[in-house]
Amino acid sequence: MCCNAPSFFIILYVTAVYFFGIYLNFISFQDYFECYACKELNFRQQDYDYIVVGSGSAGSIVARRLAENKNLKVLLVEAGSSGGGILQIPAVGVMLQKSSFDWGYRTVPQKQACLGLDDQVSIWPMGKILGGTAMLNNMIYVRGHPDDFARWFRDTCNYDYSIDILPYFEKLENNGTNKHKGSVPISDLPYKSNVSDYFLQAGICLGFGISDGVNAEPGFSSPKITIQKGQRWTPYHQLAKNRKRNLAIVTNAFVEKVLLRDNFEAYGVKYTHMEEPIFAKAKKGVILSAGVIGTPKILMLSGIGPKQHLEKMKIKPKLDLPVGDNLQDHVTTGLDLLTFDYSPNIGIRQMLSPWSMLNYFLRSRGPWTTVGCESIGFFNTAKEIVPELQFMIFPLGVTIDDGYYLSSLTGIGERLWKKYFAKIDKPSFTILPIVLHPKSRGTVRLKNNNPRTPPLINPNYLSDSYDIDILIQGIEMIKEFINTPPMHRLGVKLNPIKFPGCEKFEFDTRPYWECYVRHFTLTAYHPIGTCKMGEVVETDFKVKGTRKLYVVDGSILPDLPSGNPNGAIMMMAERAAEIIKHHCWKTQRKCCAAEVFQKECQC
Ligand SMILES: Cc1cc2nc3c(=O)[nH]c(=O)nc-3n(C[C@H](O)[C@H](O)[C@H](O)COP(=O)(O)OP(=O)(O)OC[C@H]3O[C@@H](n4cnc5c(N)ncnc54)[C@H](O)[C@@H]3O)c2cc1C
Structure with a gap:
């Protein structure tokens, strides 16, 4: 094939890919100066109840659910920009890879795997755009096997799939029946x-x-x-459809770190927008939903992570937690x-x-x-x-x-x-x-203490x-x-x-x-686990040892679900939003004795 002259269709295709790439670069800057609903919320005042970092599958669900309470002021901060409707054409998703809408991560050279690939590295696309990685994924919806979640909530009192997990999937899904009338369109x-x-x-x-x-x-x-009327659907599209005036969304805003008080209470984030450093404050909580690479990176830059590593990076360690460990991928x-x-x-x-x-x-x-x-x-x-x-x-x-x-x-x-x-x-x-359940484990680590430097990703494949x-x-x-x-x-x-x-x-x-x-060796593009629930975050999604700091995204999954993980990530986000909103397990589940005496808990 290599020696044949390229066919008419290939020439047309290469031309189309080239010009589409230029077009993508152009539209990625188009909303550089945009800040949705910021006028209503007096953007410059920078004082909110909640700040959500990252508008991917998890972040969009959490921000939308929190903003359902009209009395709350919510800020959603996204490093990427909006893409526009053309990017909802399903077949276009693959062309976002390696564009300015992709973080364009690469693993470190693998020792026992990827031996035939360029530099022995695996290429990991991830969405840098409103909607996150779901803007370039294959849109396959799988819940996973019911027993997957029992492993995750092993230590929860009276854990029951039909009460603790299933209702959240059902709350998400819209399969055209009366029973499932959620926001996620599940179609053939x-x-x-x-x-x-x-x-x-x-x-x-x-x-x-x-x-x-x-x-x-x-x-x-x-x-x-997850397609609706022939168009790619992500949780961000649901959020945008019913955008609330109490939810501000700032794009092209790169979060560098979480602002922490001496008692480890999160009170805001520092981000850069158009090269300007901005300190946004949150009274009730900061939720990190920056994904499996972005979230551990922000935590480590904030002084939360493996102590020795932070010292080596010349970052003052605040909390010694195994952030960035437990990286796993299908x-x-x-x-x-x-x-x-x-x-x-x-x-x-x-x-x-x-x-x-x-x-x-x-x-x-x-x-x-x-x-x-x-x-x-x-x-x-x-x-x-x-x-x-x-x-x-x-x-x-x-x-x-x-x-x-x-x-x-x-x-x-x-x-x-x-x-x-x-x-x-x-x-x-x-x-x-x-x-589906690989046993190899890897790490995400900082390369240095510059927030703009991509981290070192080592999945330790095979x-x-x-x-x-x-x-x-x-x-x-x-x-x-x-x-x-x-x-x-x-x-x-x-x-x-x-x-x-x-x-x-x-x-x-x-x-x-x-x-x-x-x-x-190839990635199936499903990395998770770098802020493992049980070790880095509690089962109420709060970062261990901190106050008002939560993680909700693929990084908290303790291990991989049986299948494509976006469904499980969205389910966890629904669950997290409910817990953060009510400071409690306000579900149908019975509380165990210990939980009944917990402050603020309305079980
Ligand atoms: C090619 C491909 C195909 C896939 N196919 C499927 C599939 O068919 N089905 C499936 O279930 N899963 C699939 N996946 C996996 C799935 O899409 C992801 O697991 C899921 O979208 C992750 O959601 P998330 O909310 O954890 O993170 P993300 O969606 O990655 O969201 C993180 C967001 O945070 C933002 N962010 C990161 N750092 C910062 C920062 N410092 N400041 C501000 N914002 C920041 C990012 O720009 C991004 O918008 C696929 C993935 C890829 C790459």
């Missing part, structure tokens, strides 16, 4: 390629049922997604591991067709509404109740654009492209085997052999999957090209696959 895929049903049939041939896809039950399904592999004797009806040509554009703008349908992934599956490899393996099936691979753009998003360098991907001479596609075993079991299952009549009909085969660096191993043996996963 608006667009599927012509190979999508073959995947489900192959699952049935293997003896797996069609599952609902939301509760991580064993089996395959079409994913449920690890995966297998891009373009399979080939077809068939061309599915989704690719560059379909995306660039004027008919697709019309179909989108007139009917909110067609290829522009694709989320990429068309089937998901959950499986146990051992006799566990909670699934250990997830599959995400994409009817295409990175080769669809001949290496002009997509490969660079995953760290595939020129050398790897030439030696492997460019040699694939058939349409390729991808089944990602995802380790440092536990369990993760390798599950990935290899996933590949074995993929081999069974493609050996079914529906896959034979499409002429699906294992890509026979040996992965660069693994040539010395016999193809399709255990040593070969171990080498393959170590060389081609």
Whole structure:
């Protein structure tokens, strides 16, 4: 493929990607001087009841819920800017990666993984925009397995999934029924390629049922997604739809640290807006929702974190907590591991067709509404109740654009492209085997005490052999999957090209696959856990040893849910908003003796 002259469609595609990149840079500055609802709240006065840092999935829910009380003045501070409606076209999400709407994080070089990727690093996109990372994600909605949450709330008195967790999912979800009338639209895929049903049939041939896809039950399904009328939906869109006058939103405002009194009470944040340092005050609380990297970074810059590390960074330690530890991510592999004797009806040509554009703008349908992934599956490899393996099936691979753009998003360098991907001479596609509960743990640490310096991210991929075993079991299952009549009909085969660096191993043996996963280690883009609930924050979301300082985002999850984590993060945000609002577990749950005597508690 590399030596062929680029086709008309590829030239058109590269031109479109280039100009769209310029357009993105332009619109990212468009609201630089904007401050929503700030006039009403006398922005310069900078005195609020609550300050929420970060407008991602969690921050938007917490800010919206707090502002429901008209007597509260709430400030939402976001480092990114607003993107505008065009970015709600689902297929555009991937183009936000590496743009000014992406923090553009990279891990440190991995010792035991990512060996074939450029510099041995994994590229981690994260949204720097109103709406956060959900503005560039795949929009797949999964709750996770009910037993996932029992692990998280092990120490809670009388924990009961149906009282402590389920009502918050139900409060979130809107699936068109009367029972679930929340704000998150949960819908079916608006667009599927012509190979999508073959995947489900192959699952049935293997003896797996069609599952609902939301509760991580064993089996395959079409994913449920968070799309409304053909447009990407995030919790920020719900907030913006009913923007309250008591909620100020300031964009392009980069929070550097939390302001703490001597008794560890948070009373505000310091942020920079247009190069000007601003000190915003909060009477009732500061909620950090800056995400799995942003939140631990702000805490450490505020003097809350591992003591020795802070001293090394020349930051005066205030509280010694394991901030930045427990980093974990759904690890995966297998891009373009399979080939077809068939061309599915989704690719560059379909995306660039004027008919697709019309179909989108007139009917909110067609290829522009694709989320990429068309089937998901959950499986146990051992006799566990909670699934250990997830599959995400994409009817295409990175080769669809001949290496002009997509490969660079995953760290595939020129050398790897030439030696492997460019040699694939058939349409390729991808089944990602995802380790749902990896055992490798990593860290986020400061590089120095300059708030603008990106932190050191080390997921320590594949440092536990369990993760390798599950990935290899996933590949074995993929081999069974493609050996079914529906896959034979499409002429699906294992890509026979040996992965660069693994040539010395016999193809399709255990040593070969171990080498393959170590060389081609990929992120499924689900990092969590760096302000672990139970160690950094209490189960009421308050940072241990502090007053009025809370963390609500993916960083608090103690471990990964069984599935894509945005659903669990939003559920936790609903729960947190209720607790912060009422200073108490004001749920239907019965209180245990200790809680009844807690001050302020209205159990
Ligand atoms: C490519 C990709 C695909 C994904 N696909 C899915 C999927 O299909 N389904 C799913 O469930 N999950 C998916 N995820 C994961 C999911 O989107 C995230 O886990 C989730 O959005 C995280 O939400 P959050 O609120 O914790 O953080 P974020 O959404 O990252 O929000 C953090 C916000 O804080 C802001 N911020 C950070 N630092 C500062 C600062 N110093 N000052 C001010 N503001 C700051 C950021 O700009 C951002 O807006 C995907 C992720 C990626 C990258």
